[in-house]
Amino acid sequence: MTQHRADFQYEIYLDGMTGAVPRLPTDLTALEEMAERRLGPGPFGYVAGSAGDGSTARANRAALERRRIVPRMLRDVAERDLSVEVLGRTLSAPLALAPVGVLSIMHPGAEPAAARAAAAQGVPFVLSSASSTPMEQVAEAMGDAERWFQLYWSKDREVTLSFLKRARAAGCSILVVTLDTPLLAWRPRDLDQAYLPFLRGVGTANHFTDPAFLAGLEKSPQDDPNAAVLRFVSLFSDPGKTWPDLAFLRENWAGPIVLKGVLHPDDARLAADAGMDGVVVSNHGGRQVAGAVAAADALPRVAAAAGDRLTVLFDSGVRTGADVFKALALGARAVLVGRPYAYGLGLDGQPGVEHVIRCLLAEFDLTLALSGHARPGTVGAGDLVEDPV
Numbered sequence: 001m002t003q004h005r006a007d008f009q010y011e012i013y014l015d016g017m018t019g020a021v022p023r024l025p026t027d028l029t030a031l032e033e034m035a036e037r038r039l040g041p042g043p044f045g046y047v048a049g050s051a052g053d054g055s056t057a058r059a060n061r062a063a064l065e066r067r068r069i070v071p072r073m074l075r076d077v078a079e080r081d082l083s084v085e086v087l088g089r090t091l092s093a094p095l096a097l098a099p100v101g102v103l104s105i106m107h108p109g110a111e112p113a114a115a116r117a118a119a120a121q122g123v124p125f126v127l128s129s130a131s132s133t134p135m136e137q138v139a140e141a142m143g144d145a146e147r148w149f150q151l152y153w154s155k156d157r158e159v160t161l162s163f164l165k166r167a168r169a170a171g172c173s174i175l176v177v178t179l180d181t182p183l184l185a186w187r188p189r190d191l192d193q194a195y196l197p198f199l200r201g202v203g204t205a206n207h208f209t210d211p212a213f214l215a216g217l218e219k220s221p222q223d224d225p226n227a228a229v230l231r232f233v234s235l236f237s238d239p240g241k242t243w244p245d246l247a248f249l250r251e252n253w254a255g256p257i258v259l260k261g262v263l264h265p266d267d268a269r270l271a272a273d274a275g276m277d278g279v280v281v282s283n284h285g286g287r288q289v290a291g292a293v294a295a296a297d298a299l300p301r302v303a304a305a306a307g308d309r310l311t312v313l314f315d316s317g318v319r320t321g322a323d324v325f326k327a328l329a330l331g332a333r334a335v336l337v338g339r340p341y342a343y344g345l346g347l348d349g350q351p352g353v354e355h356v357i358r359c360l361l362a363e364f365d366l367t368l369a370l371s372g373h374a375r376p377g378t379v380g381a382g383d384l385v386e387d388p389v
């Protein structure tokens with residue numbers, strides 16, 4: 001018999017009936033509320049926070065909630081297969097863990113614990129440029145499991161080249177280039193708490209272990225932490241870049257390249273023209289442009305512009321299995337999830353992250369089946385209606 005992701009629900013019921021295991025909440029909004037109660041206000045606020053008045057973060061949720069699934073009946077969904085093809089590899093389900101930097105503010109196990117959880121559950125882990133653990137150590141925790149590397153595109157070419165070389169050597173298959181964060185946005189919650197992890201040296205591990213980065217310092221980061229952090233801030237990401245600059249990455253990365261943070265259909269066309277392989281439709285979870293379009297509202301137009309030239313991925317606001325289904329129906333091949341797994345990590349380390357992945361995929365499997373689909377590939381625009389606004 002096929003092992004379905006949905007079987008997780010019976011495991012939870014049975015554990016609950018014997019009182020064996022106290023589990024984290026299965027509702028990821030409740031999980032966030034628990035994180036708020038248990039984690040420190042600085043770290044929780046940094047993860048939960050968003051840009052400006054928070055309107056884009058709220059719009060991300062509203063745009064997903066406004067779409068409603070119209071289930072079909074009697075379509076033989078007994079044998080289900082959640083796998084999808086993404087850029088030449090088969091993923092066990094249309095889900096990956098988004099690049100989230102600075103995870104040591106959540107839990108001492110940090111990125112290696114989250115990466116182990118992704119590996120154990122068979123979903124790709126996207127290693128952040130701004131991780132609190134050097135990428136080699138994160139990769140080592142994963143065995144040969146699927147990992148991608150997220151690049152914050154440094155002002156310094158040598159640092160960029162060195163990161164690409166290290167990511168390749170660490171077994172990363174896909175390069176995810178984040179375009180929406182050449183500057184850090186106005187984030188009132190962090191401003192008011194004076195809480196920015198990298199100014200405290202968190203999220204600098206890849207830089208502080210990088211030969212090209214260290215070559216630009218007079219003293220080591222241990223001997224002069226302030227100078228090292230200043231160099232990190234000055235190189236972090238470059239607001240001067242334009243589309244022709246992508247040729248440099250194309251020449252120096254042999255595998256697929258995905259641009260993260262695309263919201264306009266014309267940018268999807270430019271991405272394809274630049275030889276890119278995919279885009280992540282994302283507004284960085286509402287953390288960059290307050291007032292920006294909800295990611296789910298941008299998705300159908302970007303998917304139409306991409307056609308069959310680009311693989312379209314999605315993130316920003318995914319909290320349920322139904323959200324995964326809706327994103328596929330709106331044109332995504334797979335989705336990334338950010339904050340929920342950071343909370344799972346903060347509350348229970350690796351098992352907490354595995355819990356979040358299992359909840360999302362169990363609910364996705366059930367939503368798929370109960371809506372009349374045996375596989376992700378058959379989900380489409382015809383499965384959704386939109387609530388009148």
Ligand SMILES: Cc1cc2nc3c(=O)[nH]c(=O)nc-3n(C[C@H](O)[C@H](O)[C@H](O)COP(=O)(O)O)c2cc1C
Nearest residue numbers: 047098099100101128178284285316317337338339
């Ligand atoms: C605490 C935190 C740190 C993040 N760090 C990065 C990062 O280093 N690189 C990146 O491309 N995106 C980063 N993101 C954005 C996520 O990759 C993703 O786009 C976003 O979290 C998706 O929205 P969601 O949290 O609603 O799922 C970060 C998000 C959070 C919450």
Ligand SMILES: O=C(O)C(=O)c1ccccc1
Nearest residue numbers: 101102130181198203287
């Ligand atoms: O906080 C973020 O959204 C983010 O992308 C980031 C930027 C710099 C360091 C760590 C995370």
